[in-house]
Amino acid sequence: MTIETTKMRRRHRWVPADRRWWGLDRRTIVPAAIVLVTAAIMHWAVPWVNERVPFHETVTAGQTMTLDDDVVFTPPAGWGISDGVRTGDPEAGGSYPKSATVFDGATSITVRSGTFEGTSAALLRKLKTTDATARVRTLTSTSTPITTASGVRGVISEFRDVRNDGAIAAFVADGVGVEVIINTPNTTPTVRATAIGQVLSSLRIEGAGA
Structure with missing residues (x-):
């Protein structure tokens, strides 16, 4: 150069x-x-x-949602779907996801499925120690037995913080574990509380015995 x-x-x-x-x-x-x-x-x-942007995908009356492991539940009509798919509308490859979330305002219900060998009480104890569930560490020490309309038995424990009430429920049947997390404001109206109870009651594991 x-x-x-x-x-x-x-x-x-x-x-x-x-x-x-x-x-x-x-x-x-x-x-x-x-x-x-x-x-x-x-x-x-x-x-x-x-x-x-308003979310327009809402649940119609009688519509169900399906998760992996043949877990099915019925969300309240009019609630929004932020995660998961409707029954009969699987993901690519014909499979269903392992979680689904529906909501109404600030209230949300998340359902997750997976393999679990043990009791519902054991699953709930495991969930209390994980970081994957919101506000799990504020759960009350007591748990209450709960049975769905299809006969799936589980346990539920409530929690509360400054702004929110909620609960976490665990169900186990034939080696399938189901976790339900409910988050809702302290001022939840009775009609919404009733809808939450209906979701819990609707949960079923296809082919599982009571």
């Missing part, structure tokens, strides 16, 4: 003062600003809009 070539390259990189802002080439400012604005929109604006 000759001295003359080096000088030419330096002159090529040099930007005249009338084309600089704060020492930066004005030609690079607009493209850089576009990149920054796009990144900001993707990071903040899109999630913000997504949270505020």
Whole structure:
């Protein structure tokens, strides 16, 4: 490389003062600003809009939802579906997911299924020690037996914090464990509490004995 070539390259990189802002080439400012604005929109604006767009997928009367391990439950009519699929509408490959969540306002019910060899009480004790369930550590020490309309037996334990009431229930039948997490504001109206009870009662494990 000759001295003359080096000088030419330096002159090529040099930007005249009338084309600089704060020492930066004005030609690079607009493209850089576009990149920054796009990144900001993707990071903040899109999630913000997504949270505020009304959710229109709602449960119709009598509609059921199916999870893996042949777990089926009936959500209340009019509630929204934020996770999971309806019965008869499996995922790609014909399989069903292991969890589903339905909601009404600030109240939500999440149902999860999986393999579990043990009792409902043992499953509930296990769930109390995991970090995967919201506010599990505030559960009361007592648990109450519960039986679904199809005869699946389980246990349920309530919890409470400053703003929310809720409960976590565990059911086991024929090696299948089902976890139900209920989160609802302290001011939950009676009609919504009744709907929660109906969801618990509707839960069944197809083919499992009582």
